[in-house]
Amino acid sequence: xxxxxxxxxxxxxxxxxxxxxxxxxxxxxxxxxxxxxxxxxxxxxxxxxxxxxxxxxxxxxxxxxxxxxxxxxxxxxxxxxxxxxxxxxxxxxxxxxxxxxxxxxxxxxxxxxxxxxxxxxxxxxxxxxxxxxxxxxxxxxxxxxxxxxxxxxxxxxxxxxxxxxxxxxxxxxxxxxxxxxxxxxxxxxxxxxxxxxxxxxxxxxxxxxxxxxxxxxxxxxxxxxxxxxxxxxxxxxxxxxxxxxxxxxxxxxxxxxxxxxxxxxxxxxxxxxxxxxxxxxxxxxxxxxxxxxxxxxxxxxxxxxxxxxxxxxxxxxxxxxxxxx
Amino acid sequence: xxxxxxxxxxxxxxxxxxxxxxxxxxxxxxxxxxxxxxxxxxxxxxxxxxxxxxxxxxxxxxxxxxxxxxxxxxxxxxxxxxxxxxxxxxxxxxxxxxxxxxxxxxxxxxxxxxxxxxxxxxxxxxxxxxxxxxxxxxxxxxxxxxxxxxxxxxxxxxxxxxxxxxxxxxxxxxxxxxxxxxxxxxxxxxxxxxxxxxxxxxxxxxxxxxxxxxxxxxxxxxxxxxxxxxxxxxxxxxxxxxxxxxxxxxxxxxxxxxxxxxxxxxxxxxxxxxxxxxxxxxxxxxxxxx
Numbered sequence: 001x002x003x004x005x006x007x008x009x010x011x012x013x014x015x016x017x018x019x020x021x022x023x024x025x026x027x028x029x030x031x032x033x034x035x036x037x038x039x040x041x042x043x044x045x046x047x048x049x050x051x052x053x054x055x056x057x058x059x060x061x062x063x064x065x066x067x068x069x070x071x072x073x074x075x076x077x078x079x080x081x082x083x084x085x086x087x088x089x090x091x092x093x094x095x096x097x098x099x100x101x102x103x104x105x106x107x108x109x110x111x112x113x114x115x116x117x118x119x120x121x122x123x124x125x126x127x128x129x130x131x132x133x134x135x136x137x138x139x140x141x142x143x144x145x146x147x148x149x150x151x152x153x154x155x156x157x158x159x160x161x162x163x164x165x166x167x168x169x170x171x172x173x174x175x176x177x178x179x180x181x182x183x184x185x186x187x188x189x190x191x192x193x194x195x196x197x198x199x200x201x202x203x204x205x206x207x208x209x210x211x212x213x214x215x216x217x218x219x220x221x222x223x224x225x226x227x228x229x230x231x232x233x234x235x236x237x238x239x240x241x242x243x244x245x246x247x248x249x250x251x252x253x254x255x256x257x258x259x260x261x262x263x264x265x266x267x268x269x270x271x272x273x274x275x276x277x278x279x280x281x282x283x284x285x286x287x288x289x290x291x292x293x294x295x296x297x298x299x300x301x302x303x304x305x306x307x308x309x310x311x312x313x314x315x316x317x318x319x320x321x322x323x324x325x
Numbered sequence: 326x327x328x329x330x331x332x333x334x335x336x337x338x339x340x341x342x343x344x345x346x347x348x349x350x351x352x353x354x355x356x357x358x359x360x361x362x363x364x365x366x367x368x369x370x371x372x373x374x375x376x377x378x379x380x381x382x383x384x385x386x387x388x389x390x391x392x393x394x395x396x397x398x399x400x401x402x403x404x405x406x407x408x409x410x411x412x413x414x415x416x417x418x419x420x421x422x423x424x425x426x427x428x429x430x431x432x433x434x435x436x437x438x439x440x441x442x443x444x445x446x447x448x449x450x451x452x453x454x455x456x457x458x459x460x461x462x463x464x465x466x467x468x469x470x471x472x473x474x475x476x477x478x479x480x481x482x483x484x485x486x487x488x489x490x491x492x493x494x495x496x497x498x499x500x501x502x503x504x505x506x507x508x509x510x511x512x513x514x515x516x517x518x519x520x521x522x523x524x525x526x527x528x529x530x531x532x533x534x535x536x537x538x539x540x541x542x543x544x545x546x547x548x549x550x551x552x553x554x555x556x557x558x559x560x561x562x563x564x565x566x567x568x569x570x571x572x573x574x575x576x577x578x579x580x581x582x583x584x585x586x587x588x589x590x591x592x593x594x595x596x597x598x599x600x601x602x603x604x605x606x607x608x609x610x611x612x613x614x615x
Binding site: 056058110111113114122125243290291293296299300301305306308 | 359360407410411416417418420421422424425426427428429431432435436543547550551554585588589592593595596599600601
């Protein structure tokens with residue numbers, strides 16, 4: 001695909017997404033599409049980390065949680081404006097990412113996966129036990145809608161636009177990173193660390209920056225989530241959530257942004273399949289709920305074993321096949 | 326004094342369980358260079374299958390044996406189906422597959438056994454024993470004996486049998502092992518089966534004390550992994566030591582500081598070891614090979 005054609009496709013996709021609230025008027029369905037955007041925001045960061053820096057995180061739900069609780073604390077307890085709260089949320093989760101990444105990325109191998117696993121579990125405990133800030137198991141309610149000065153975004157459509165605007169900005173930033181020098185450096189690190197190092201790439205700093213960016217995006221997603229739902233509790237930020245993000249990233253495929261975005265939307269729909277299929281009987285709906293985790297686990301295993309390049313790889317292969325025929 | 330002794334006994338009881346799980350991590354790491362995230366699920370399967378077999382009418386010793394063998398078989402099949410196709414590939418891909426596998430095992434147990442917690446009867450009935458004023462439950466003694474037996478058996482296997490030597494050779498240098506005629510792929514399968522069996526023994530031994538359910542796996546996996554990394558990944562003796570140290574630290578924290586922090590101990594140790602001394606307490610050489 002030529003450069004202009006690609007730009008055109010992206011523009012069309014953006015316009016289509018922006019038009020969703022004009023077609024879908026049910027606030028309930030719109031919220032599901034908003035949740036898809038919240039997951040996509042996290043997955044864009046993880047796609048950079050996985051596909052371009054060759055690392056995985058098993059604790060990104062913790063960064064989402066840090067963002068969500070920061071937003072809740074700033075708006076409810078400190079009565080700060082929403083804009084300040086979301087900046088604080090991004091900064092705090094980014095800082096958390098830095099503290100975690102600096103020591104564990106100095107080491108070769110997959111220590112980051114282990115460190116993020118430990119960090120995620122530790123934060124799960126903190127969310128439950130630090131009752132003064134987080135409200136403990138009961139969580140925190142009464143979080144105000146996002147607002148920009150006097151404008152309060154309370155309709156489902158405006159929240160949808162807000163979240164997907166964040167996704168759009170994240171994708172643009174990520175795309176510019178990957179197509180410019182930092183992206184080439186990231187790909188080089190994934191290809192061969194030694195080779196990249198020999199070519200003058202500071203691999204540790206590339207990996208650390210990628211991780212911090214992904215943590216920051218996760219924090220923003222959490223802060224947005226708090227504003228959209230108005231309530232946060234520890235059960236939203238567990239290992240299961242983190243594994244869900246990993247499933248989306250892996251299914252999407254490495255070295256691509258479109259693939260993981262599509263996978264994030266797809267697997268979010270799986271989560272709400274019971275309510276997305278109209279006229280589904282109650283029994284079948286609850287059956288689907290119990291098999292939700294199976295789909296995540298199966299997606300990871302099947303993609304890693306059979307199609308390590310994920311959705312993006314399958315798409316590329318198909319196009320190549322058509323071209324040579 | 327009695328109080329301290331009581332805490333130490335509790336710590337060594339949990340520590341023995343962590344040791345067995347940590348040994349499983351160590352074996353798969355030695356064979357593949359990857360962390361097997363499904364290790365905790367083997368612990369879960371041991372307890373759940375044991376309870377199911379007892380429920381089906383088997384006497385306890387037979388049910389326990391069947392559960393260990395079945396879990397070992399599941400471990401071997403998992404390796405053949407999901408890990409072997411990856412070949413000598415990226416450890417990252419093996420890690421990912423075991424993450425997915427871990428989710429699937431836990432879900433499978435949910436679908437087959439249901440969401441309820443299950444329990445086993447203690448292996449021998451009777452009151453606790455008194456040691457210097459501290460109480461030791463009979464099941465705790467079983468846990469220690471089974472752990473000692475497993476460790477001794479493993480040591481014998483590794484040092485005295487041809488099969489064990491082949492496994493050690495494979496973990497030292499896979500290609501060199503192949504050159505002298507060792508079937509390296511089979512050794513990886515064997516390491517998964519053995520790791521699964523160790524996990525199952527741990528899950529069975531502790532089930533009468535703590536109950537078990539389809540979701541106990543990932544919590545135990547984190548503890549066992551913390552123990553393995555505290556000792557120094559890749560060394561069986563260090564894994565056992567790491568498990569016992571972790572158990573004692575947890576128990577002392579719960580006893581003298583606050584039970585709330587008990588589960589945090591393993592996580593903080595895990596992070597501290599990774600950050601400060603990633604070769605573990607007992608690991609020697611330090612820097613990774615380039």
